[in-house]
Amino acid sequence: MPIDIDSSEKFRQYADPTALVSTKWLEENLGKPGLVLLESDEDVLLYQTGHIPTALKIDWHTDLNDQVTRDYIDGAGFSKVFSRLGINREDTIVLYGDKSNWWAAYALWVFKLFGHENVRLLDGGRDKWIAEGRELTKDEPKPKPSSYPVIERDDRKLRAFRDDVVSHFGKPLIDVRSPEEYAGDRLTAPGYPDEGATRAGHIPTAASVPWSKACNEDQSFKDLAGLEEVYLKGAKLEGHSDVIAYCRIGERSSHTWFVLKYLLGIETVRNYDGSWSEWGSLVRAPISLGNEPGPVPQLV
Amino acid sequence: MATLELPETLIEDFASIRESERLDLLLEFSEALPELPARYADHPELLERVEECQSPIYLFVEIDQDNLTRLFFSAPPEAPTTRGFASLLFSVIDGLSVQDALDFDIDFPSKLSLQKVVSPLRLRGMIGILSRIKRQLREKSLK
Numbered sequence: 304m305p306i307d308i309d310s311s312e313k314f315r316q317y318a319d320p321t322a323l324v325s326t327k328w329l330e331e332n333l334g335k336p337g338l339v340l341l342e343s344d345e346d347v348l349l350y351q352t353g354h355i356p357t358a359l360k361i362d363w364h365t366d367l368n369d370q371v372t373r374d375y376i377d378g379a380g381f382s383k384v385f386s387r388l389g390i391n392r393e394d395t396i397v398l399y400g401d402k403s404n405w406w407a408a409y410a411l412w413v414f415k416l417f418g419h420e421n422v423r424l425l426d427g428g429r430d431k432w433i434a435e436g437r438e439l440t441k442d443e444p445k446p447k448p449s450s451y452p453v454i455e456r457d458d459r460k461l462r463a464f465r466d467d468v469v470s471h472f473g474k475p476l477i478d479v480r481s482p483e484e485y486a487g488d489r490l491t492a493p494g495y496p497d498e499g500a501t502r503a504g505h506i507p508t509a510a511s512v513p514w515s516k517a518c519n520e521d522q523s524f525k526d527l528a529g530l531e532e533v534y535l536k537g538a539k540l541e542g543h544s545d546v547i548a549y550c551r552i553g554e555r556s557s558h559t560w561f562v563l564k565y566l567l568g569i570e571t572v573r574n575y576d577g578s579w580s581e582w583g584s585l586v587r588a589p590i591s592l593g594n595e596p597g598p599v600p601q602l603v
Numbered sequence: 604m605a606t607l608e609l610p611e612t613l614i615e616d617f618a619s620i621r622e623s624e625r626l627d628l629l630l631e632f633s634e635a636l637p638e639l640p641a642r643y644a645d646h647p648e649l650l651e652r653v654e655e656c657q658s659p660i661y662l663f664v665e666i667d668q669d670n671l672t673r674l675f676f677s678a679p680p681e682a683p684t685t686r687g688f689a690s691l692l693f694s695v696i697d698g699l700s701v702q703d704a705l706d707f708d709i710d711f712p713s714k715l716s717l718q719k720v721v722s723p724l725r726l727r728g729m730i731g732i733l734s735r736i737k738r739q740l741r742e743k744s745l746k
Binding site for chain 2: 346347348349351352364365370401
């Protein structure tokens with residue numbers, strides 16, 4: 304059975320009005336058949352300390368990443384994870400998580416590589432739900448396993464690799480990291496682990512638009528006018544743009560990818576998950592320093 | 604004050620249970636992390652921030668009058684994994700002689716059978732905390 308959309312005025316303005324649900328909508332729809340609620344956090348233990356009733360846990364690292372190659376799991380692996388969680392292909396998934404939904408957006412992006420159609424984010428994520436004093440539980444549901452089909456991952460439309468970035472020069476690139484990381488003053492976000500890039504700076508021509516510009520103070524997304532101000536007026540993107548977003552490992556840029564694709568409806572938006580942890584270590588990859596995007600590089 | 608655990612005991616405890624239970628055990632440690640005493644709780648500027656951790660954690664190392672190592676941590680409830688890491692290190696290092704703490708196995712975090720359930724990337728946070736403990740201790744024992 305299809306799940307109703309959240310028809311709040313704010314969401315109706317977005318290019319895809321079905322991409323978000325509010326905390327109020329979620330509370331009213333908890334437990335509906337065909338609705339699967341998933342928590343995806345940076346912190347691997349946070350779900351166990353208390354979560355939204357009926358929510359299951361998905362972990363970006365231990366569930367969605369291949370444990371040998373730096374890549375995502377394949378179709379068979381994805382089918383295994385979703386079957387264990389009792390998810391069917393036609394189910395509507397609502398994702399939420401800590402840290403302004405970074406890892407929830409990251410999981411959503413991976414789900415889309417496997418073409419799962421109905422996936423929505425909880426606007427404001429875990430923090431907003433808690434700030435509003437809504438219920439948490441430690442009860443972990445025991446879902447009846449399903450048989451989710453084996454769908455091959457399709458990286459072509461939504462994912463960019465380093466060669467795609469090289470052939471993309473001249474078209475919009477968005478660096479969503481902190482201004483200090485962009486300028487090359489530091490390798491990692493303040494308070495975050497060094498994920499192994501050997502050089503600091505940014506990919507030449509990339510515009511700096513930190514991911515947080517898409518958020519209000521309570522971590523919910525800005526309304527359409529607010530987002531247009533940042534990305535269309537500010538970063539000069541257009542509806543038919545072909546954009547690649549990146550950060551360090553692709554989690555913060557999934558957040559921006561979600562905004563550009565679903566809330567603003569920009570035609571082609573890809574997430575470069577190799578991001579700075581790959582580019583900043585590649586031999587002879589061109590790098591720009593400072594606050595300016597820098598010129599299109601002469602490639603050797 | 605909790606009794607000092609042997610690192611070998613913890614390594615064995617984690618290795619002997621199923622993967623899913625390892626997270627539960629880490630959570631138990633997380634919940635057992637001692638509160639900061641008032642002299643630090645009121646003076647957060649005295650604590651050193653450990654940058655390697657995904658979520659901020661603050662750390663302070665003291666050497667008491669018996670020349671034993673004393674550890675103090677502060678990490679928010681929204682960072683249970685980081686709290687769990689701190690609490691594990693507390694249980695094996697707090698109360699050791701300065702020399703024993705300095706000699707403590709830097710590879711201890713990777714021996715806890717947590718790579719698969721926590722991920723090596725996250726485990727780096729624990730190695731970061733351990734390195735800071737040793738560094739503070741070295742600086743203080745030279746004074």
